Amino acid sequence: DAKTTQPNSMESNEEEPVHLPCNHSTISGTDYIHWYRQLPSQGPEYVIHGLTSNVNNRMASLAIAEDRKSSTLILHRATLRDAAVYYCIPEAGNNRKLIWGLGTSLAVNP
Amino acid sequence: GAVVSQHPSRVICKSGTSVKIECRSLDFQATTMFWYRQFPKQSLMLMATSNEGSKATYEQGVEKDKFLINHASLTLSTLTVTSAHPEDSSFYICSASSQASDEQYFGPGTRLTVT
Numbered sequence: 001d002a003k004t005t006q007p008n009s010m011e012s013n014e015e016e017p018v019h020l021p022c023n024h025s026t027i028s029g030t031d032y033i034h035w036y037r038q039l040p041s042q043g044p045e046y047v048i049h050g051l052t053s054n055v056n057n058r059m060a061s062l063a064i065a066e067d068r069k070s071s072t073l074i075l076h077r078a079t080l081r082d083a084a085v086y087y088c089i090p091e092a093g094n095n096r097k098l099i100w101g102l103g104t105s106l107a108v109n110p
Numbered sequence: 111g112a113v114v115s116q117h118p119s120r121v122i123c124k125s126g127t128s129v130k131i132e133c134r135s136l137d138f139q140a141t142t143m144f145w146y147r148q149f150p151k152q153s154l155m156l157m158a159t160s161n162e163g164s165k166a167t168y169e170q171g172v173e174k175d176k177f178l179i180n181h182a183s184l185t186l187s188t189l190t191v192t193s194a195h196p197e198d199s200s201f202y203i204c205s206a207s208s209q210a211s212d213e214q215y216f217g218p219g220t221r222l223t224v225t
């Protein structure tokens with residue numbers, strides 16, 4: 001299973017962009033990179049996923065390094081509701097088993 | 111988007127009793143459901159993976175006779191914590207996926223407290 005490294009915590013100001021990094025240097029060539037987030041006392045919420053190309057959706061953008069050893073989740077304008085723990089997860093195989101690390105706890109200041 | 115519900119949202123039970131937690135996919139057919147446990151300040155730990163109509167696959171260290179999983183239909187999976195003890199107190203979360211999507215959709219979680 002690919003191991004990930006994320007900062008324990010990050011801080012942002014409201015309405016500013018946030019770049020959340022993730023290192024996954026042991027990722028296999030066929031693993032997708034998934035990002036989920038979890039608000040306090042709630043189940044995780046899907047954010048975005050990608051394989052090689054950068055991806056955009058209504059929630060965020062995902063920038064994937066050319067060598068796929070790292071990726072960055074970009075929140076274009078942080079809001080207070082974006083305060084959560086963000087998890088970067090390489091998908092561990094075709095059975096869609098997700099192996100969770102400790103993630104990055106994002107605080108958003110008003 | 112796809113919705114997954116869990117019931118109950120929180121439950122308190124006495125030591126030695128059994129507790130059943132339901133996980134339902136409300137608007138899609140979940141071919142695979144996952145059960146996780148999360149202790150305070152820790153990450154999600156996968157307990158088991160279940161496919162509809164077949165026995166669940168448990169992760170190493172998870173007792174299958176203690177945590178009974180039934181995935182009897184494409185919209186319902188249940189987790190029964192048998193003979194619960196205080197150390198089983200945790201946040202239990204289910205997720206569901208379909209063959210049509212790479213995403214896992216998570217339930218809101220169930221807070222179990224064993225006294």
